[in-house]
Amino acid sequence: MIQFTSKGIYCIPGKFYLEPWQPVDLAIITHGHADHARPGMKKYLCHHFTVGILKSRIGPDIQVEGLAYNQSIHINGVKISLHPAGHIIGSAQIRMEYKGKVTVFTGDYKLQDDGLSTPFEPVKCHELITESTFGLPIYRWESVEMQNQRLNAWIMHNQGYKKTSVFIGYSLGKSQRILNAVKDMGEIYVHYSIAKLNIAYSDAGINLPSYQIIDPTTDMKHLDGKIVLLPPALLDTQLLQKIPHVAYAICSGWMQIRGARRWRSADAGFAISDHADWNGLLQAVKESGAEKVYVTHGQTASFSKYLNEIGVEAEEVNTNYGEELSV
Amino acid sequence: MIEFATLVNALDSTNKASLKKEAIIRFLTFAPEKDKLWFLALMTGKRPRRPISTKELKTWVLEITNIPEWLFVECYAAVGDLSETLALLLPPASEKINKSLSEWMEDILQLANASMAEKKAFVLTSWNRLNTIERFIFNKLLGGSFRLGVSSKGLINTIATHFQIEPSIVTHSIMGEWNSHDYAFDKLVRGEYSNTNLSKPYPFCLAYPIEKEVEELGLIAEWQCEYKWDGIRGQLIKRGDEIFIWSRGEELVTIQFPEITDALKKWKGSFVLDGEILAAKDGQILNFNELQKRINRKLISKTLREEVPIVVYLYDLLELDGKDLRSESLQNRRKLLEQLYQHNVGPTILLSPLISCENWADLRILQLASRELNSEGIMLKKKDSIYYVGRKKGGWWKWKVNPMTIDAVLIYAQKGSGRRSAHYTDYTFAVKDGDHLVSIAKAYSGLTDKEILEVSRYIRQNALEKFGPVRTVKPELVFEIAFEGIGYSKRHKSGVALRFPRILRWRRDKKAADIDTLENIKKLIT
Ligand SMILES: [Zn+2]
Numbered sequence: 001m002i003q004f005t006s007k008g009i010y011c012i013p014g015k016f017y018l019e020p021w022q023p024v025d026l027a028i029i030t031h032g033h034a035d036h037a038r039p040g041m042k043k044y045l046c047h048h049f050t051v052g053i054l055k056s057r058i059g060p061d062i063q064v065e066g067l068a069y070n071q072s073i074h075i076n077g078v079k080i081s082l083h084p085a086g087h088i089i090g091s092a093q094i095r096m097e098y099k100g101k102v103t104v105f106t107g108d109y110k111l112q113d114d115g116l117s118t119p120f121e122p123v124k125c126h127e128l129i130t131e132s133t134f135g136l137p138i139y140r141w142e143s144v145e146m147q148n149q150r151l152n153a154w155i156m157h158n159q160g161y162k163k164t165s166v167f168i169g170y171s172l173g174k175s176q177r178i179l180n181a182v183k184d185m186g187e188i189y190v191h192y193s194i195a196k197l198n199i200a201y202s203d204a205g206i207n208l209p210s211y212q213i214i215d216p217t218t219d220m221k222h223l224d225g226k227i228v229l230l231p232p233a234l235l236d237t238q239l240l241q242k243i244p245h246v247a248y249a250i251c252s253g254w255m256q257i258r259g260a261r262r263w264r265s266a267d268a269g270f271a272i273s274d275h276a277d278w279n280g281l282l283q284a285v286k287e288s289g290a291e292k293v294y295v296t297h298g299q300t301a302s303f304s305k306y307l308n309e310i311g312v313e314a315e316e317v318n319t320n321y322g323e324e325l326s327v
Numbered sequence: 328m329i330e331f332a333t334l335v336n337a338l339d340s341t342n343k344a345s346l347k348k349e350a351i352i353r354f355l356t357f358a359p360e361k362d363k364l365w366f367l368a369l370m371t372g373k374r375p376r377r378p379i380s381t382k383e384l385k386t387w388v389l390e391i392t393n394i395p396e397w398l399f400v401e402c403y404a405a406v407g408d409l410s411e412t413l414a415l416l417l418p419p420a421s422e423k424i425n426k427s428l429s430e431w432m433e434d435i436l437q438l439a440n441a442s443m444a445e446k447k448a449f450v451l452t453s454w455n456r457l458n459t460i461e462r463f464i465f466n467k468l469l470g471g472s473f474r475l476g477v478s479s480k481g482l483i484n485t486i487a488t489h490f491q492i493e494p495s496i497v498t499h500s501i502m503g504e505w506n507s508h509d510y511a512f513d514k515l516v517r518g519e520y521s522n523t524n525l526s527k528p529y530p531f532c533l534a535y536p537i538e539k540e541v542e543e544l545g546l547i548a549e550w551q552c553e554y555k556w557d558g559i560r561g562q563l564i565k566r567g568d569e570i571f572i573w574s575r576g577e578e579l580v581t582i583q584f585p586e587i588t589d590a591l592k593k594w595k596g597s598f599v600l601d602g603e604i605l606a607a608k609d610g611q612i613l614n615f616n617e618l619q620k621r622i623n624r625k626l627i628s629k630t631l632r633e634e635v636p637i638v639v640y641l642y643d644l645l646e647l648d649g650k651d652l653r654s655e656s657l658q659n660r661r662k663l664l665e666q667l668y669q670h671n672v673g674p675t676i677l678l679s680p681l682i683s684c685e686n687w688a689d690l691r692i693l694q695l696a697s698r699e700l701n702s703e704g705i706m707l708k709k710k711d712s713i714y715y716v717g718r719k720k721g722g723w724w725k726w727k728v729n730p731m732t733i734d735a736v737l738i739y740a741q742k743g744s745g746r747r748s749a750h751y752t753d754y755t756f757a758v759k760d761g762d763h764l765v766s767i768a769k770a771y772s773g774l775t776d777k778e779i780l781e782v783s784r785y786i787r788q789n790a791l792e793k794f795g796p797v798r799t800v801k802p803e804l805v806f807e808i809a810f811e812g813i814g815y816s817k818r819h820k821s822g823v824a825l826r827f828p829r830i831l832r833w834r835r836d837k838k839a840a841d842i843d844t845l846e847n848i849k850k851l852i853t
């Protein structure tokens with residue numbers, strides 16, 4: 001049913017692509033991150049919550065259709081439905097059924113409930129196409145409560161020294177998650193690129209705590225003791241240096257490793273991820289009941305080799321997902 | 328261990344010197360006395376013998392986690408640190424414990440006489456009572472090197488500020504031998520035990536690389552010029568009748584160089600000398616690779632002594648008959664050194680010859696040719712300079728010859744650690760040997776993030792074979808590799824070893840056919 005082509009993952013009977021990286025007629029999109037939703041498609045199909053994100057990221061005039069979770073449609077005889085992936089708002093696994101055979105494409109996902117995204121739901125299938133960003137057993141996330149406690153303790157420590165606590169995380173997903181976690185700790189300022197995506201959350205009926213938009217042209221002295229959220233692109237820029245008493249933390253699964261924390265030379269690193277950890281990936285594979293697994297990005301070689309050793313037929317495939325070197 | 332874990336965490340998570348200082352001072356204020364001493368001991372390389380090999384620790388973790396060996400290797404490659412890999416792989420603890428750093432160290436010392444079963448029981452119970460960061464520290468305490476993102480010099484400076492004393496006093500006081508039983512932290516760092524200890528070396532005075540043209544240094548007559556030798560910088564101490572040889576890494580290497588001890592026994596007087604330990608034959612300094620054969624050997628056989636004879640070239644005299652000469656001018660120290668040498672002439676311990684040149688232009692000619700003598704360049708020391716602690720700008724400069732470079736092709740690649748574990752950053756390069764390629768050097772990336780990304784993509788698309796984390800790559804990408812020295816080596820397939828190889832730049836303008844040949848590279852060896 002599926003073919004891995006140079007344009008992207010192709011559904012042969014359905015004649016559509018899953019998250020292609022080159023222009024095609026119909027692209028089904030799992031979520032709004034840039035490496036998964038690329039410009040140039042004639043038509044996009046995604047979850048309702050992702051529609052606004054695509055329009056704001058790619059362009060207001062794109063042709064895009066939204067679906068609800070578990071709602072099914074048929075394209076060229078292939079039954080298609082979207083199921084919660086728990087990665088960010090609107091993130092979905094794509095289920096495709098043709099002549100009794102079921103294939104599921106996970107996109108990015110996590111099993112932890114972050115309190116904002118619709119939690120991950122396992123979907124039974126014959127073939128599973130999965131990511132493996134953190135597909136090594138050294139990646140094991142702490143509970144969300146524990147992670148939030150650590151963020152709050154760090155803010156408290158900084159406030160003791162009258163420092164501004166700056167969190168660096170992806171503008172879509174991670175930032176809203178941090179915003180929600182630190183809501184009781186003080187006044188929050190966010191970069192406008194984050195504010196823009198916050199709207200996608202409020203449009204979906206998700207209440208985010210109140211925040212203000214940081215104005216880079218003003219004096220930043222008033223930020224002492226307060227909380228600021230910035231996207232990774234601003235990590236090595238002037239803005240960070242303009243804040244007089246700054247302590248900044250990177251929130252990313254990569255921060256699990258000391259070497260990564262040091263390499264990025266932030267003041268703190270929190271291993272908080274919107275991707276599944278090792279046990280999460282294994283659990284997802286097992287619960288899907290898949291006979292065959294394709295691994296798209298991340299630790300593809302190790303994860304597929306391990307699956308084969310524990311009796312699940314697996315294969316790594318070359319895709320263009322997950323290609324950024326920064327945070 | 329809570330204070331220590333907090334400290335490690337703080338030192339680990341920042342690059343700012345001020346925050347590190349803050350964390351160390353917090354530790355020095357709140358930690359128990361014995362913990363402070365242990366901290367100092369660990370940070371300055373004074374650790375007990377490891378009671379358990381890392382191989383055993385690894386085996387136990389594989390047993391507990393039930394992961395295959397190859398996957399462990401992948402994890403280790405991604406983390407880059409064994410203690411940390413073990414800590415991350417173990418399942419979450421089910422119990423808790425709070426022991427101080429010194430209590431842990433006492434337990435670990437006890438293990439030396441325990442049976443393997445007892446050792447295993449102790450380690451497994453401990454792992455099950457510690458969280459990830461504590462476990463990481465515990466594994467570090469059991470063995471391996473302890474680096475904490477703070478240099479021992481950084482630590483010494485912090486201690487000095489905290490106690491309001493000179494850094495040199497702290498450095499001096501904590502070198503040499505002491506233990507956590509009989510010493511008090513405050514007294515130790517203040518130097519109250521120093522005089523009783525005969526072995527204590529002085530902190531080395533180090534030189535910065537010269538940043539401007541030598542002509543800008545003023546009159547050449549104000550400078551003492553000598554060759555920069557590429558051996559082991561060492562301090563030779565004879566106090567009373569006891570002899571100690573310290574390497575710059577603050578390690579006692581006395582037993583590794585019996586011929587120096589023999590020679591010093593005949594020297595009259597009590598003194599501390601600064602010099603370079605070198606391999607030499609028939610008055611010629613040999614390539615560093617020869618000296619390498621004598622490093623880290625427990626037993627120095629007679630054959631090895633004959634094969635790689637040792638000499639010392641003396642640079643300086645730091646102490647004479649109990650008097651610290653470091654605040655004397657270099658000119659005076661050299662005069663005293665020469666006098667001392669005149670009374671003790673012998674074949675093993677020699678004066679580092681001075682170069683006398685009328686002008687900088689003449690010195691330039693010698694500098695360019697210094698590699699022919701197996702020297703790395705020239706040292707310029709102001710004649711009126713005192714013997715500083717550590718590196719200080721202005722007094723001493725090192726003027727090294729430019730690195731040698733070759734063009735080589737990328738043949739193997741391995742992923743980096745941490746965040747870089749998604750990208751190939753460790754490379755092996757090859758040069759031509761007839762019709763074949765032969766690997767010549769390994770280098771970690773000196774490339775920009777963008778180049779790493781591009782090279783990684785190339786490797787993913789052009790990998791020929793996989794051996795665990797290593798990929799064999801189609802030999803197409805050419806890089807310019809710089810290195811500081813070259814010598815023959817039996818351990819390397821190519822028969823040569825490069826010293827400090829690094830990537831200078833990616834030569835996109837060159838093809839694999841343009842790389843250097845082994846034959847030509849061998850011609851660089853003097
Ligand atoms: Zn994503």
Ligand SMILES: [Zn+2]
Nearest residue numbers: 035108321322
């Ligand atoms: Zn992704």
